[in-house]
Amino acid sequence: MEEQRPTPLVEDTEGTRRKLEAWISEHWGKAVQIPELAIPEATGMSNVTLLFDVTWEENGTAQSEPIVARLQPEIERPVFPDYDLSLQYEVMDKIGRHSDIPVPILRGLETDKSLLGVQFYLMRRTYGRIPTDMPPYNMDGWMLHETTPAQRESLWHAAVDTMGRFHRLDYAALGFDKLHEQGRTPLQQQLRYWRDYYEWSLEGREHAICLPALQWLEANQPAVEPTALCWGDSRLGNMIFNESLDGVAAVLDWEMAVLGNPLQDIAWFNYMDATFAEGLGMPRLEGLPSYEDTVARWEAASGFNSTDYNYYLLFAALRYGLILSRIMVATGQEAEIQGNFACQMLERYMQKLA
Numbered sequence: 001m002e003e004q005r006p007t008p009l010v011e012d013t014e015g016t017r018r019k020l021e022a023w024i025s026e027h028w029g030k031a032v033q034i035p036e037l038a039i040p041e042a043t044g045m046s047n048v049t050l051l052f053d054v055t056w057e058e059n060g061t062a063q064s065e066p067i068v069a070r071l072q073p074e075i076e077r078p079v080f081p082d083y084d085l086s087l088q089y090e091v092m093d094k095i096g097r098h099s100d101i102p103v104p105i106l107r108g109l110e111t112d113k114s115l116l117g118v119q120f121y122l123m124r125r126t127y128g129r130i131p132t133d134m135p136p137y138n139m140d141g142w143m144l145h146e147t148t149p150a151q152r153e154s155l156w157h158a159a160v161d162t163m164g165r166f167h168r169l170d171y172a173a174l175g176f177d178k179l180h181e182q183g184r185t186p187l188q189q190q191l192r193y194w195r196d197y198y199e200w201s202l203e204g205r206e207h208a209i210c211l212p213a214l215q216w217l218e219a220n221q222p223a224v225e226p227t228a229l230c231w232g233d234s235r236l237g238n239m240i241f242n243e244s245l246d247g248v249a250a251v252l253d254w255e256m257a258v259l260g261n262p263l264q265d266i267a268w269f270n271y272m273d274a275t276f277a278e279g280l281g282m283p284r285l286e287g288l289p290s291y292e293d294t295v296a297r298w299e300a301a302s303g304f305n306s307t308d309y310n311y312y313l314l315f316a317a318l319r320y321g322l323i324l325s326r327i328m329v330a331t332g333q334e335a336e337i338q339g340n341f342a343c344q345m346l347e348r349y350m351q352k353l354a
Helices: 013-028 085-098 149-167 186-201 210-219 263-277 291-302 309-330 341-353
Strands: 048-058 061-071 106-110 120-124 228-230 239-241 248-251 258-260
Touching (some): 013 048, 085 106, 149 291, 186 309
Antiparallel strands (some): 048 061, 106 120
16 A cells, blocks of 8 residues: 555744744734744644644743644645544544543634634643554554554453444534434435535546445445434544553544444444555554454444344445545556455445345
């Protein structure tokens, strides 16, 4: 898998540093400094992330706070047609204030693009260990080289248990019933989004793998489903684990949050792990529980059943296939628009339905 990012790096880091320093000073009500900015390369494909420390003096004592900034991407061919940073921020804010689900502590949102040219928000940095996407955690990195099978099992269980607790939240009480579009079920609403994404992302091309999968999903929607607030991008790489690897320190990346059957989150969680193994022709890490055991554990933690799991597994395969195809379009890799490993994997999943 090529390590190509559709997100741009911030070229004028010094100018960005000065602007953020001024913005934080104004919004925090005190003069602060940002000694330097860093741009991590290990994770993330749809946003720009900046890491820095904010320093100031208070009552004659030097103070410091580690910060993560997430910037809306601003490139000619983005991965997604739009990015609602306000919704991401609101989801984290409400979950953080009204539940025990660990999310980063928020430190400011700016929707006016005049400062940096894009919207952004700030979070206090959460320390811990994040499984890497680049390289995949089963190919290299700390999960492969520095953990035991028992630790990997513990980490995996902590992730699934946290997700299950999240799915028990009352989305209406949190104010997210506004995400429901009247006249459509949440699934119909999502399929409409991915139908539109298909048209937008491929820029007029027809996709011989993704299109039949999308049509099958549209024609075989489950008749009756539960509704919950879904994380959307539920995977190990979007969690920070504590150093002992037996708990989740923070759940990250809420840009794909939607209302829907929460089964889609556990299906995506399993499928994204499978892309690193089956998709790339690599073995799974020893100690990671089976996908069947994972679904059963999620059922116990969430209170929901997995009746339509295979439907949502294909839904996960379609979504990832379309996203990877879009990245191929955006990076000019014409031969890989349908030939990428995610689409080949989607094709195999479709064949199982035949």
